[in-house]
Structure formats: C-alpha cells, structure tokens
Amino acid sequence: MAVTMRDIAAKTGVSIRTVSRVVNNKGEISEATRQRVLAAIEELGYQPNSLARGLVSGKTLSVGLIIPQINDPFFPDVVLGIERVAHKHQHSVFLCNTSEDPQLELNYLAALASKRVDGIILCGTRLTTTQLDQVVTRHRVVILTGRKPYNSATVSIQAGLSMYELTSHLIGLGHRTIGYISRKEVEGDERVDSYLWALREHGIEADDSWCVRVPRVSIEAGRQMTGQLLDRVPEMTAILCYDDQTAIGAIQACRELERRVPQDIAIAGFDDIPLASLVTPALTTMSVPRYRLGEMLMELLLRVMAAEGPYEEHLYVRPELIIRESCGGQNKPDLYSG
C-alpha cells in the first residue's frame, strides 16, 4: 500500500491533523514541525490520496470530455485547448470517445457520474433534445452544439451564418446550381436551412436532389456522395461540404470523373483543418478557431462548476471565410471580374 498521512504522522510524532495542515498549507503551524513533516513527506514519498480527498470534500478536480471521434482532425486541437486550461487549473481530463454512438454516450455519462467528476464537456452529442435536457439537469455540463437547452451552458459554432456566407460567396462567383453534402442531424439542421435561404435570397430554387446527407462524414463518404450528386445533377458547378474531409473526398471524386477543380466545379469545405491548406487544390473553407474553442469550453465549464445553482451562458465562435483555390475567386480578378 502507498504511504499515508498516518505513516508520516507516526514517523514525525505529530498528529494526522497536523500533517494535513502542512500538506494543505492551511492553519497555523510552527515552522519547526512544519519542516519536520515536510522532510518526512519527502523521505517517504508521500502522495496525497485524491480518492479520499474527493470523498470527503466532494470535489475531485477531474472533468469528463465526451467527443465523437478523437481522430477526426477537427478535435485534437479542441481537446488540446481543453486539456491545457484544465491542467492550468489543476484539473484532470477523462477522455471519452463515443464513436458517434448515443448509447455509448449515455454509458460514458453514467461512468463519469460514478467517478464523481466535477463537470463534463459534451461535444457533438447525438442525444435527443429530451435526453439532453436530462443531462443538463443531472450534471454540471458544457455543451458544444447548435441546440441550447434551458439553464444550460453552451458554446456554438455559428454554422448557419457561415453556410449563408459560404453559399453567398459561391453565388457571387457566378454559380447557380450548388449542391450540398450534409450530415444527418439528430434534430433540425441550421446549415441546410441557411444554405437554402441563401439560394432563395438570390432567386435560386434548390431542387431536393441538390442536397444529400450522410450519417457519418469521411473522405470516402465525400467521394461517394459527390459521385451520386454529379450523376443525378450533371450540370452542377459547385458543391458545399459538411467539413473539409468531405470536401477532400469530393475533390478526389472530381479527379476521377475528370472534372477540374475549380475550373469545372467548385468545392468548398468547412473547419479549416490543417489538411485544408495542404491538399491540391487548397480548400476554400470556413476557418474555426479550434484551440480557442477548446479553451472557451473549459473556461466556461470552470464557471459552471464554480456557480452555486444552475448556470446559463451561451457563447459563440464565428468562423472566418478562407478563400484558397478550390472554388477559384482568389487573387485572380481576371477570371472572375464579371
């Protein structure tokens, strides 16, 4: 067994209470005993037992992080931001990977509750709104989502606004038949709504066939959906994608179909993952400040945990349009001056 306060109390001849005072730098202690105790702690290699501490104090200094897929290039930076802030505040992070499985998500929530974490960050949840409401009442939690349950703390990426901007950008470049490869959402879909809205505002009526939805996004899914889309609507001149990975798949498909990007068809992504600037053609996309997003999530959670009762706060991050090569329109006014 590990060395306990009792051990070092015995060795130094003081009471456990005194050891506790030294360890926690609390209360008045004579410098003499203080030094003796510290020496014993050093010598015996005492490490405070967080379990016992948490049991009595009700605080574990640990939080849960639930994300869909750590190897989705979107998340590592977010996780890094979260972990850094957490560590700066002495908190440890349980990493939970749901693989987009809502049942796993519920399992993890239960496990984290059992671990008595002080708070939970829930990213990209696939739970229903009803379930989400329960989560908010049962746990101290911050949600990264478009949805905003009552009395909740959330951070939202302004995806709707971004899709409007991106769609408008493509329309501005002269495109009229613009497809969208989306992701099946649990409830509502502000991205699709904004995409359709932007089209309609410019007098374009989108056909149902312009928009496809995949349950899980990936490069491969992007490749396949692009094939379907161009098969059904050959006159399409632009495709918006749910994320950069999808867009990369779309570019691959276009290459296979011998459609040049961006000359024959424009492809836009979302997120601006590190890959986005490195592929050929480099992706036009909406840049999301992922590391900062992670920091915001954890900082918000610290506020949630510090609050006495229910805590409500809604934050937003605004993506930025990054114009690279995959849609044309960059530094080449000669081609698009019309």
Added chain:
Amino acid sequence: MAVTMRDIAAKTGVSIRTVSRVVNNKGEISEATRQRVLAAIEELGYQPNSLARGLVSGKTLSVGLIIPQINDPFFPDVVLGIERVAHKHQHSVFLCNTSEDPQLELNYLAALASKRVDGIILCGTRLTTTQLDQVVTRHRVVILTGRKPYNSATVSIQAGLSMYELTSHLIGLGHRTIGYISRKEVEGDERVDSYLWALREHGIEADDSWCVRVPRVSIEAGRQMTGQLLDRVPEMTAILCYDDQTAIGAIQACRELERRVPQDIAIAGFDDIPLASLVTPALTTMSVPRYRLGEMLMELLLRVMAAEGPYEEHLYVRPELIIRESCGGQNKPDLYSG
C-alpha cells in the same frame, strides 16, 4: 449530495450490506429483495461512488495516458486504440498532454499517482533514463519507446530497422548524397545510427553536414531545415525526414527553391499519417499501424496491472515501406530499370 447506498437501504428496509450485494451481483440474495432493491436504485437514480469504491478496493478502474502532443497527427489514432480497449474493459482514461516538456511529464506522473490510477501509458517520453527507471519502479506502466528499462513493459516501433530499409530504398534508386532531418533525442538515436549504417554498408561515407536535428518537429521546422540542408549541400538528391510532417515541410521548401520532387530531389517521410497520401506529391513513407499500436499498449497495460509483481514484456511493431510519389520508384520501371 448524491444518493448513497444508505438511502436506498433505508427506502427498502434492508441493510446496506444487502444493497451492496445487489449492486455488485455478489453473494446469494432472495429474488424478492433483489427486485425491491433494484427498483429503489432505479427510482432514486443511485450511482455507485467510484471514489469510495476505489478507496476500499485499491482499484480505480482508471488509467493515465501521457502523450507529447495530441494534435500531432500521429497520436489521435493511437489514443483511439487505447481508449477503445480501455473502455471495453471498464477502464477510464486520463489524458495528459505534456507538450514535450519533461517537467510537465513529471507533474502529470505525480498527479496520476495521486489519483491512484491503476496504470499509466507513457508515450514519447522526454525523461532521462535514470528518471525513467524510477518511473518503472514507482508505477505500473507501459512505455512506448525505443529504450527498455529493466523489469519494464514496452512497445517499440522498429524505427532503426525502418530507417535502414528506407535509406537502402533510396540508395537503390540511385541516390548517393542523402540528407536526414532528425529530432534531438534524449539519449541515443537508433534512426540516425541505422541511416549511417545503411549508407556505410553501400560504401557511402556521410558527411556531418548531411544530418540536422531539430528539438521539435513540425512542418515549419521541416521547411527551414531543408533550406539549410540544400544551402550547405546543394548536390543533395534525397532527404529523409523524421516524420511525415517534416517531409511535408521539406516538400514546401523544395517548391520554393524550385527543385522538383521527386525529379530533382527525393523526400521521404515516416509514420504514414492520413495526410501522407493526400499531399502532392504523395509521400513515400514508413507506415506505422497506429490504431493497432494503441490497442497493443492498452492490452499490455492490462497485463501489467493484472500481474502480481514486476512484469516484463517487450513488444514491437514493424513499420511497412509505402512507396508513393515523393521519391519516385513507383510503378515506373521505365525510369528506374537500371
């Protein structure tokens, strides 16, 4: 406060002991009381307190994962493999990101010890061998490393062997002046050794100026080092890189210097991160089975934790040469038939 065993014992009129039996499915209980207890558990939403459980049992069902940088494209897949196996065995994972800082590494080790994790996975440690020896004796740990402390459990990527293979491949393609952009190691460097060995075996004596070392690898570091290398040794026709990110930086540098890859200069990477096949030209590299590596690490840790005393086991993963475009030599026997 959360609902405890006492609460549900009170509600059902049985003893705490009986509740415990039901919760843990241990010992004989009459089906009647069992059902009553389960009902109460459900109704009151009882969640066992892992802290208390861990305190008395000495097992926390949680492990620590220490990695240098979660947003290094090498790690997400590894982490995923670890987390999946851990979760399958009811274990939770504390994620610790050291940012390559050995002091942070020590901090995290202490924090994890304090949390009384059952085991630790240590990836890409920057600790000295002496420190590492201490870690092995103090914690139940699995190390991803080239170094192998006594009585330790390790998984090693056969980097030396791989570098030999890769260097030989380039020599086979006719290169004679081959540079290497490496990373500063804490102790020894099997990669550089194998690179030099392969050269020597083919009668090539490498000049010191052929090899540069960076403290931290990155695309930008690869770009800069390539510039330096080609400045010092203009006749260089091939550059090996510590990892794929470095190689991508090298390709960028070559583009800026108007050296065509692979016609004028060959660039090789290491790891085969998802990016490797997507950049232009696609990278020739050594493929490391990252997800499997993660599984192996966690499976090994389970064995370490199950063992009574010290446990020694050394596993290896063997990277595979993936020939793409960045070094030539693929599917083009016409060019390299000599």
Added chain:
DNA sequence: TTGTACGCGTTATCAT
C-alpha cells in the same frame, strides 16, 4: 439469506 461493524485516507469540527 441477511445484518453489524470496521477500515480505506482525508478533511473538518471541535476542544485543548
């Protein structure tokens, strides 16, 4: 089959 009582390592409330 079920209950009692003690201990796990801390913190915190009282005294002294």
Added chain:
DNA sequence: ATGATAACGCGTACAA
C-alpha cells in the same frame, strides 16, 4: 499551535 474524533460511501470479515 496542535490533537482527538467524526464523517465521506463503500467493501468485507464475521455473526446471526
């Protein structure tokens, strides 16, 4: 300034 001592929630000998 320091020391007993009672929780915290659970597992487990031991009893009944």
